[in-house]
Amino acid sequence: MQVHGRCHCGQITYEAEVDPKDVSICHCTDCQMLSGSAYRVSVRAAAESFHLLGGQPKSYIKTAESGAKRAHSFCPNCGTPAYARAAENPTTYSLRIGCLEERAALPPRKQIWCQSSLAWSESLTKIDKFRQQ
Numbered sequence: 480m481q482v483h484g485r486c487h488c489g490q491i492t493y494e495a496e497v498d499p500k501d502v503s504i505c506h507c508t509d510c511q512m513l514s515g516s517a518y519r520v521s522v523r524a525a526a527e528s529f530h531l532l533g534g535q536p537k538s539y540i541k542t543a544e545s546g547a548k549r550a551h552s553f554c555p556n557c558g559t560p561a562y563a564r565a566a567e568n569p570t571t572y573s574l575r576i577g578c579l580e581e582r583a584a585l586p587p588r589k590q591i592w593c594q595s596s597l598a599w600s601e602s603l604t605k606i607d608k609f610r611q612q
Contacts, residue, residue, distance in 0.1 A: 480496065480497055480498070480499050480581065480584070480585075481494065481495075481496055482494065482495055482496075482497050482522075482524075482574065482579045482580070482581045482585075483579065483580045483581070484561060484562070484574055484575075484578040484579045484580070485578060485580075486534070486536075486553075486554035486556075486557055486559035486561055486578065487554070487557040487558075487559045488554060488556050488557035488559070490533065490534040490554050490555075490556045490557070491531075491533065491534035491535075491536050491554045491559070491561055492531075492532040492533040492534065493529065493530060493531045493532055493533075493561070493562070494529075494530050494532060495524035495525075495528045495529040495530065495572065495574060496524060496525065496528035497522045497523065497524045497528075497574065497585075498522075498523075499522075499584065499585055500588055501522055501523050501588070502520065502521070502522045502576065502585045502586060502587045502588050503520070503521065503522075503587055503588065503589045503590065503591055504518050504519070504520050504587045504589070504590040504591070505518060505519050505520075505521065505590075505591050505592055506518045506590060506591065506592045506593050506594075506595045506596035506597075506600075507591070507592035507595050508595050509541060509543075510592070511595070511597075513541070513551055513560060514560060514575075517596075517597045517599075517600040518590075518596065518597075518600060519560075519575065520575070520576040520577070520587055521562075521563075521573045521574055521575055521576060522573075522574050522576060522579075522585055523571045523572070523573055523574070524571060524572045524574055525570070525571060526564070526569050526570050526571060526572060529562075529572045529574075534554065535555075536552035536553060536554060536555070536561055537552070537553055537554075537555040538550040538551060538552045538553075539551045539553070540566050547565075548565070548566035548567070549563050549564070549565065549566060550563065550564050550565070550566045550569075551563045552564070559578060560575050560578075561574075561575055561578050562574045562575060562578075
């Protein structure tokens with residue numbers, strides 16, 4: 480599936496090819512901190528299918544406990560987290576679902592790092608819903 484991504488202000492734009500079955504929710508504490516939320520939803524794209532079309536993202540290198548280094552890329556203007564990749568020689572890009580025009584067609588298929596999940600995030604159906612604020 481072809482996807483088109485952009486940051487909130489539109490300075491960063493990109494496109495890629497993804498498999499809709501490869502969408503996941505990550506509950507790790509790094510994703511909680513880096514997203515500013517309870518979890519992060521993303522889909523992988525092969526590096527050869529990812530094309531940066533506009534802008535130059537800023538990257539933050541995060542070193543995991545394993546020693547692996549990930550470059551988390553975001554817009555230097557609006558701060559939108561757009562994608563992550565290996566710091567060197569990436570084979571895949573982890574695209575943030577919220578940045579993709581096609582996000583409604585990409586429901587999550589699995590959840591990872593559930594040991595770190597926030598208990599309240601597991602049952603949002605019981606919370607009052609309003610169509611707009």
